[in-house]
Amino acid sequence: MAAVTLLEARGLTRSFGGLRAVDHVDFTLNSGEIHALIGPNGAGKTTFVSLLSGRLQPDAGQIRFDGADVTRLPAHARVAQGIAYTFQITSIYAGLTVADNLALAVQRHPTRDLAGETARAAARVGLGDHLGQVAGLLSYGHQRLLEIGMGLALRPRLLILDEPTQGLANKEIEGFTALIRSLLPETTVLLIEHNMDVVMALADRITVLNFGKVLASGAPAEIRANRAVQDAYLGGHHAAD
Template sequence: MILEAQGLARAFGGLRAVDGVDFALRAGEIHALIGPNGAGKTTFVSLLSGRQRADAGTIRFDGADITRLPAHDRVARGIAYTFQITSIYAGLDVFANLALAVQRQRGADLAADVRAAAARVGLQDHLATRAGELSYGHQRLLEVGMGLALQPRLLILDEPTQGLAAAEIAGFIALIRSLVPATTVLLIEHNMEVVMDLAQRITVLNFGKVLATGSPEEIRANPAVQAAYLGTPDA
C-alpha cells in the first residue's frame, strides 16, 4: 500500500466530518472517492494532503508516518492535491502558472518542460493567455497540469471534470489512464460515468464514515450504496 489511514477523524464543532475512517490506497491504482454532498470527501482528502490537521488517527505514506507533516513536506514526498498545491494565479499567464510548478522539479530546460506540461493537458495553444481569462474548464485543466508538473507519486484530484465539455472529459480520462502505474490517482468525482469508467476501486463515504469499498461492479450492486447514493438500478 502506498498510503494507509487508520482511525482518521476531524470534527467542526459538533459535526464529525470524518469519523474514524480506515482507508488503504494501492500503489499504481486509480481509486475514486464518492458519496453524497456533505459526506466528508473533501475534508478527508484535505487530511491526507495536509491541508487540514486530523483530530485523531494516523496517516502513513510509503511506510512513513506523515500524520503531523505540513502540506509542503507532503508535496516534497510526492503528494499533490490539485485544490491546494495548484491554485491558479489569475493575473499570470498559463506559461507562468505552469512554470511555478515545473521549477520544483526543474530539468535542464524550463521552457521546454512548461510546454510539455501544457501539451499534456491540451493547453499548448494557451500559454500566453492569462489564467483568469480561461474558461472554467480550461482553468481546471491548468490545475491538473500544475499538479502533474510536480511529478507526484500520488495525485489527488477534487472534482476534476467539473466544468469540462464532453470532448475534454474524454481527453481527461485518457490522460489519467496514461499516468498509472507510475502515478497513483485518488479522485473525488460526482460524474458516475467517469468513476465507473476510470476507477479500479471505489470507496463510498457517508456521514463521515466508510460505507463500502470495492470494484465498480461491487459498488454498483451494493444495496447500502444504492440506498445512500446511487439509487436503485432501475432508477
C-alpha cells in the same frame, strides 16, 4: 502481483464544532491504482482528502505514506514527498501567464530546460497554444485543465483530484479520462467524482463515504451491487441497471 500499499489511513477523525466530518476512517490506497471516492454532498470527501494532503490536521488517527508516518507533516512537505492536490474550486495564479503557472510546478524538480518542460506540461493538458495568456482570462474549462496540468507537472506519486470534471464539456471529459489513464502505473490517482460515468470508466476501486464514515469499499462491480450503497447514494439508479 500483490498490491503494494502506497497510502494508509487509520482511525482518521476530524470534527468541525459538533459535527464529525470524518469519523474514524480506515483507508488503504494501492500503488498504481485509480481509486474513486464517492458519496453524497456533505459526506466528508473533501475534508478527508484535505487531511491526506495536509491542508487540515486530523483530531485523531494516523496517515502513512510510502511506509512513513506523515500525520504531522505540513502540507508543503507532503507535496515535496509526492502527494499532489488539485483544488475543487479552481485555484490558479490568475494574474500570471499559463507558462508561469506551470513553470511554478515544473521547477519543483531540478531541470535545465525549464521553458521546454513547461511547454510540454502545457501540451499534455491541451494548453500548448495558450502559454502566453494570462491564466485568469482563460475559459473555465481551460482553467480546470491548467489546475490539473499543474498537479501533473509536479510528477507526483499520488495525485489527488477533487471533482476534476466539474464544469468540463463532454469532449474535454473524454480527453481527461484518457489523460488520467496514461498516468498509470507511475502515478496513483485518488479521485473525488460525482460523474458516475467517469467513475465507472476509470476506477479500479471505489470507496463510498457517508456521514463521515466508510460505507463500502471495493471493485466497481461490488459497489454497484451493494445494497447499502444503493440506498444511501445511488438511490433509484440500481433499478435501471
